[in-house]
Amino acid sequence: MPPDKTADRILAAAHGLFDAHGAEAVTMRRVASEVGLSAMAIYRHFPNREALLERLSNESFEEAARTWASHARQRDPRRRLLAMLESYLDYALAHPHLFDHAFGLPREDARRFPEDFRARRSPTLNLIADAIVEGMAGGTLRKLDEWDLAMDLWAHAHGLIALYRAGRFSHDEKRFRAFYLASTGRLIDAYAT
Secondary structure, three states: OOHHHHHHHHHHHHHHHHHHHOHHHOOHHHHHHHHOOOOOHHHHOOOOHHHHHHHHHHHHHHHHHHHHHHHHHOOOHHHHHHHHHHHHHHHHHHOHHHHHHHHOOOOOOOOOOOHHHHOOOOOOHHHHHHHHHHHHHOOOEOOOOHHHHHHHHHHHHHHHHHHHHOOOOOOOHHHHHHHHHHHHHHHHHHOEO
16 A cells, blocks of 8 residues: 555544544554554654644644635625634534644644744634735724734634633533624624724
């Protein structure tokens, strides 16, 4: 089997373990067993566990960015921002362990605000900032620093999700989603012209 196909199988197995049980379940030995490789064979494709986890995180960001980019057809910047922030919620609820790993734990390779974001190193927040710029250019959003506003929106959305996942809401998922969308909408409206 070609190495890239084996690497894809390794990533799929690691992703399944991560989604089901969290990062601690993703060991090189366990992933190799899931794929039907020897424990040492996996190292031909990934030099260590950290490289495997980093690749999982990067692919998760890219997947989220593709989903968010699909909202680019939405001409109304407010609706586009809400759709992207709803996609963020969808991702967090569908992949809670990956969400925690990507956004809730210290990581050496994590992007830092403001320098990494202003340098457009975030495949997801770039899309938020671009929608904000369009909203400002079209006169629907006040003229502010797009990266500061993007971080405001992301921090608000992330905070609500973190509180929900920590059991700080008595809402079921449907009621929380309604609250989340209304709350993020209110924040966007606070920046409207």
